[in-house]
Amino acid sequence: xxxxxxxxxxxxxxxxxxxxxxxxxxxxxxxxxxxxxxxxxxxxxxxxxxxxxxxxxxxxxxxxxxxxxxxxxxxxxxxxxxxxxxxxxxxxxxxxxxxxxxxxxxxx
Amino acid sequence: xxxxxxxxxxxxxxxxxxxxxxxxxxxxxxxxxxxxxxxxxxxxxxxxxxxxxxxxxxxxxxxxxxxxxxxxxxxxxxxxxxxxxxxxxxxxxxxxxxxxxxxxxxxxxxxxxxxxxxxxx
Numbered sequence: 001x002x003x004x005x006x007x008x009x010x011x012x013x014x015x016x017x018x019x020x021x022x023x024x025x026x027x028x029x030x031x032x033x034x035x036x037x038x039x040x041x042x043x044x045x046x047x048x049x050x051x052x053x054x055x056x057x058x059x060x061x062x063x064x065x066x067x068x069x070x071x072x073x074x075x076x077x078x079x080x081x082x083x084x085x086x087x088x089x090x091x092x093x094x095x096x097x098x099x100x101x102x103x104x105x106x107x108x
Numbered sequence: 109x110x111x112x113x114x115x116x117x118x119x120x121x122x123x124x125x126x127x128x129x130x131x132x133x134x135x136x137x138x139x140x141x142x143x144x145x146x147x148x149x150x151x152x153x154x155x156x157x158x159x160x161x162x163x164x165x166x167x168x169x170x171x172x173x174x175x176x177x178x179x180x181x182x183x184x185x186x187x188x189x190x191x192x193x194x195x196x197x198x199x200x201x202x203x204x205x206x207x208x209x210x211x212x213x214x215x216x217x218x219x220x221x222x223x224x225x226x227x228x229x
Contacts, residue, residue, distance in 0.1 A: 001170075032214075034215045034216075036153075036216075038153075043203055043219035043220065043221060043222060044153065044203075044216070044219055045219075046208070046212075046215060046216060046217050049208065049211065049212050049215045050211055053211070055212075055217065056217075087152060087153055089153075089155075089215065089216075091213070091214035091215060094213075094214045095167045096155075096167070096169070096170075097143075097155040097158070097214065098155065099152060099153040099154065099155065100152070101152050102152045102153075
């Protein structure tokens with residue numbers, strides 16, 4: 001099983017600041033990594049797939065980068081609606097999909 | 109508009125069974141692989157099971173293999189999860205999620221609102 005480790009667990013920032021979230025894989029997943037956003041009481045929403053491709057309707061302030069074992073989700077300037085929990089997910093082992101433990105972005 | 113609506117959750121005793129359903133609309137259901145993903149209260153996301161568009165390929169997480177069975181009925185635009193030998197650790201919100209297409213394959217581009225399964229005596 002490919003283990004995804006997200007850091008930090010919690011990120012405390014103010015609106016307008018830049019957020020940088022990390023996801024590290026226990027083995028190479030090439031570029032087969034996605035990012036999701038989840039708000040309280042809601043289902044997750046796909047933000048980024050294949051490490052750097054924004055999903056339909058996702059604002060340009062969200063960007064993804066990385067390959068192999070180290071990945072980053074960047075939110076260039078936090079909007080009030082961006083405070084949420086973010087998860088990464090790999091599809092490199094497509095028979096055993098796995099998620100990271102999540103990073104909560106909270107208002108400072 | 110793509111819609112996924114789960115049903116069938118509830119309270120069940122350890123060792124019991126439950127069948128979840130997911131009604132799909134707004135897209136050609138028979139063309140997409142489908143998935144179940146769960147989330148224990150206050151915890152992260154866990155992939156549970158996947159089924160290909162024609163049911164030819166089925167995969168399970170180790171944590172549910174041998175106890176859960178995924179299936180689909182393309183004529184009814186419906187996805188199912190039969191859950192047997194339920195344990196307390198199966199308590200979670202269960203989401204139905206669609207695989208993306210093309211390069212989005214094996215990512216989840218649409219999700220239902222979830223149905224809560226509680227396993228407790």
